[in-house]
Amino acid sequence: MGILPVLEWGSWNVSFGGPGAGNGPLSGPWYSTHKTQLLGVLLAATSNFLISISLNIQKCAHLRLTCRTDPKPYYMSKLWWCGITLLGLGEVGNFTAYGFVPVALVAPLGCVSVIGGAFISVLFLKKTVRAADILGGTLTVTGTYLLVVFAPNEPQELTARQVQNYLVSWPFLVYSILEIITFCILLYFYKRKAVKHIMVLLMMVALLASLTVIAVKAVASMIMLSAKGKMQLTYPVFYIMIILMATSCAFQVKFLNQATHLYEATEVVPINFVLFTTSAIISGVIFYREFQSAALLSVFMFLFGCLLSFLGVFVIARNKKEEHLQIPFIDCGHIPGQKLTGKIQPDSHSSLYGTLNNEHDSVKSQS
Numbered sequence: 001m002g003i004l005p006v007l008e009w010g011s012w013n014v015s016f017g018g019p020g021a022g023n024g025p026l027s028g029p030w031y032s033t034h035k036t037q038l039l040g041v042l043l044a045a046t047s048n049f050l051i052s053i054s055l056n057i058q059k060c061a062h063l064r065l066t067c068r069t070d071p072k073p074y075y076m077s078k079l080w081w082c083g084i085t086l087l088g089l090g091e092v093g094n095f096t097a098y099g100f101v102p103v104a105l106v107a108p109l110g111c112v113s114v115i116g117g118a119f120i121s122v123l124f125l126k127k128t129v130r131a132a133d134i135l136g137g138t139l140t141v142t143g144t145y146l147l148v149v150f151a152p153n154e155p156q157e158l159t160a161r162q163v164q165n166y167l168v169s170w171p172f173l174v175y176s177i178l179e180i181i182t183f184c185i186l187l188y189f190y191k192r193k194a195v196k197h198i199m200v201l202l203m204m205v206a207l208l209a210s211l212t213v214i215a216v217k218a219v220a221s222m223i224m225l226s227a228k229g230k231m232q233l234t235y236p237v238f239y240i241m242i243i244l245m246a247t248s249c250a251f252q253v254k255f256l257n258q259a260t261h262l263y264e265a266t267e268v269v270p271i272n273f274v275l276f277t278t279s280a281i282i283s284g285v286i287f288y289r290e291f292q293s294a295a296l297l298s299v300f301m302f303l304f305g306c307l308l309s310f311l312g313v314f315v316i317a318r319n320k321k322e323e324h325l326q327i328p329f330i331d332c333g334h335i336p337g338q339k340l341t342g343k344i345q346p347d348s349h350s351s352l353y354g355t356l357n358n359e360h361d362s363v364k365s366q367s
Contacts, residue, residue: 040100041148044109047093050086052116057083099220103213103284104291104302105151107277108144111309114273115140118316132315140312146305150298152290158221160235166287167237175286183207198267201259206275208252210283215245217288270317274310281306 061080065071074080097106115137122129166172186204189195218241222232232238259268284290291299 036100037105037151037153040097041105041109043093043100044097044106045112045144047090047097048110048112049116050090050093052113053120054083054086054090055113056117056120057086095216095220098213098217099224102152102290103217103288104281105147107213107280107284108147108306108309110273110277111140111144111313114269114313114316132318136312136315136317138312139308139315143305143308143310143312146301146308150301150305152292152294152298157225158218158288159225159230160222160232160237163218163222163241164235164237166289172287175283179207179210196258196262198259198263198271201255201262202268202272202275205252205255205259205272206279208248208255209276210279211248212245212252213280214283214287215241215248217284219245266317270310270313273313277306277310 058080061077061083062074064079065074065077094106118133118137119129183204186200186207190200190204219238222235222238222241226232256268256272259272291302294302
């Protein structure tokens with residue numbers, strides 16, 4: 001008749017939350033308690049994976065354009081725009097995830113983009129899979145699992161009044177003063193002493209990122225509550241947080257671009273991930289009081305998961321060489337009197353070293 005026996009119905013209910021569900025992994029009470037956190041985790045992981053795909057697609061588009069005989073601007077490439085679209089979707093997904101889960105969980109999930117980029121580059125950029133990629137990926141996946149399991153499971157619906165109270169709380173005020181002092185010291189060395197060390201640049205990025213994640217979570221939570229009918233957009237703190245988010249994000253991008261310009265991406269990516277994640281977790285603990293009621297074992301296992309993720313990212317990025325396009329600085333085929341295979345080596349003792357001789361000097365040398 002197609003009807004399950006009584007014992008099979010009982011096991012079905014226990015496992016999938018039917019009538020009379022017990023305490024199975026997908027039972028009704030467990031799922032109702034963790035469904036918001038699961039949604040946020042899936043959203044953050046998927047968003048970071050989309051970001052890794054988008055970055056590889058953009059790099060693939062740039063490589064294709066440079067190999068064309070008739071080069072055109074990158075913004076004329078459909079492949080490049082496809083990557084930009086995926087990047088936008090990923091950032092929107094990350095923004096939304098802050099409304100569902102704690103900051104301490106969303107920030108470490110950025111490792112998904114690192115591990116995803118390592119393996120997706122095999123498909124798009126024809127790279128080979130290294131043993132370090134497999135080891136780093138294993139460490140990162142294990143750390144991510146511990147992060148998800150032992151992350152704080154606190155209610156994430158934040159009202160405008162709660163955000164106002166957090167802004168004037170003494171732990172956040174002390175934290176803000178220390179952060180401002182540290183940032184000013186780093187900015188002094190950066191501006192006055194012209195110190196462009198990678199740690200100086202990325203520490204400024206991390207300090208700004210802590211403010212960014214605080215503002216992003218507040219804005220995302222207030223927008224979600226307003227969408228549910230609990231209007232929060234009329235409070236001034238909502239617009240204060242939007243200004244803080246935009247300002248800190250703009251300066252964060254400025255210093256991050258400076259770091260990527262001066263140093264290899266294989267150095268910038270792991271260091272930035274570790275500093276950004278650490279600052280985000282600290283700001284979430286201080287501002288939103290995450291882990292306030294967490295057990296000591298949960299805190300230890302969460303930090304251990306972070307450590308495994310950090311180690312995995314460093315293993316993936318270790319000894320990874322940057323690819324440079326083999327494009328000559330001077331095309332000898334377009335220089336009169338020079339063959340396509342000819343080499344130009346100016347006289348190092350001449351005042352014209354590093355430049356081509358003018359036409360008058362060329363005639364002299366030929367005569």
